[in-house]
Amino acid sequence: MSMSNSSNIKIALDEISRGTAEIIDMERIENLVTKFYETGETYTVKAGFDPTGADLHVGHAVLFHKLSVFQKHGAIIQLLIGDFTATIGDPTGKSETRKVLDRETIVANAQTYQDQLFLLLDESKTEVVWNATWLEKLGARGMVELTTTYNVARMLERDDFEKRYKSGQSISISEFIYPLLQGYDSVALKSDIEIGGTDQKFNLLMGRHLQRVYNVGKEQAVLMMPILEGLDGVQKMSKSLNNYIGITDTPKDIYGKTLSISDELMWRYYDLLSENSLEEIEKIKNDVANGDLHPKKAKENLALELTARFYNEESAMMAKSEFDNVFKSNKIPTDIEEFEMEEGIWICKALVDAKIEPSTSQARRDIKQGGVRVNQEKVSDDKLNLTSGEYTLQVGKRKFAKVKVK
């Protein structure tokens, strides 16, 4: 028994530390996991979310995936919704004070978050908590007490504060309070471990500090995940850079976008997102390296896995066959949007109306360059008018529309 336990524990710890950017107090995590395997005693892992935006992408999923790993090894996740702190605005990574959100938006965002999160997490091992619950009760006295635990000089050590202070940009006092409140959450929750992105280091460590000051009887271990690169492989995945895979993207998109990443980036995604064990990944890597496995195949598997994660096996397989149809055999996808148009419509106008071109100017250019097809045939005349009938319009490789001309 102790033999199989110790190997289980080793596997668990390897999985937990996999892909992390930094772990503070690994020993504590080892003890917690060991205890779970020996006595069945669970422990808590806190992860906080500011319900400021609603849509999650695969970059966020790195964190959730790690949480789900923890759940397999005895953790109860404390899914902290920062409903109170969202009303303040965390300055992390921002060069200016974040705007404050109203209650309704926060609640709505939080709900959307949860819907998306439970695609990945085991709901029965998750505790959803709202920090307004205890922060509202803190009161002025408690608040002041909290501020006495830290000083301005140390607060200014935080990177973005330092930069802004030096360059003369404004820092509101409330922003100083933010890390304190986030840390206090760990006091209220008595968390054993907290996980977050590397950009959260200062705030995460504050949790340790405050747990000590408030005599919680433990200091949370901290596990930081790196920021995932987006589809371009360079910049971090974000919606504004449009290099993201959304968790709620269609199966087709998740599959397709995943296949579009570079081979190099694929390993990064494998490491941070795949359910494959470290051993299995090692094997895949070797097979690709010595030519036993085509890199494309490895990427397809990853794409299938991710698609299935957010939907199911079946949808993933469908996404794949659809994809193969369109791109391998140059067939037309099955689920193209349809439009009805008037007799004699100008081709450029039709492309715009079908939403596959942004302007008639762009449509003309694409026609000139041979990027537009009607019923699989290249169009060369940008003055073409469509007579009545049904057409499949195509721009480039991936934009399609079906058009019925009366």
Added chain:
RNA sequence: GGUGGGUUACUCAAGUGGCCAACGAGGGCGGAUUGUAAAUCCGCUGACUACGUCUUCGAAGGUUCGAAUCCUUCACCCACCA
């Protein structure tokens, strides 16, 4: 509060009276190649049924035959001083 510098398209960044719809780079898009990968090569990149017209260079006015370029006011940013 004082003095000087800045604000150009998705981003960075040239342009200081006509040759400017505005150099260049990145990004994006299209083509070739391919594994819808990467890399590479070529082309395009304000709008408009279009060899012409219209709207863009922080905002509003003005000077001029003509302005992104000159003048005035306003807004915002930066640097140095107080």
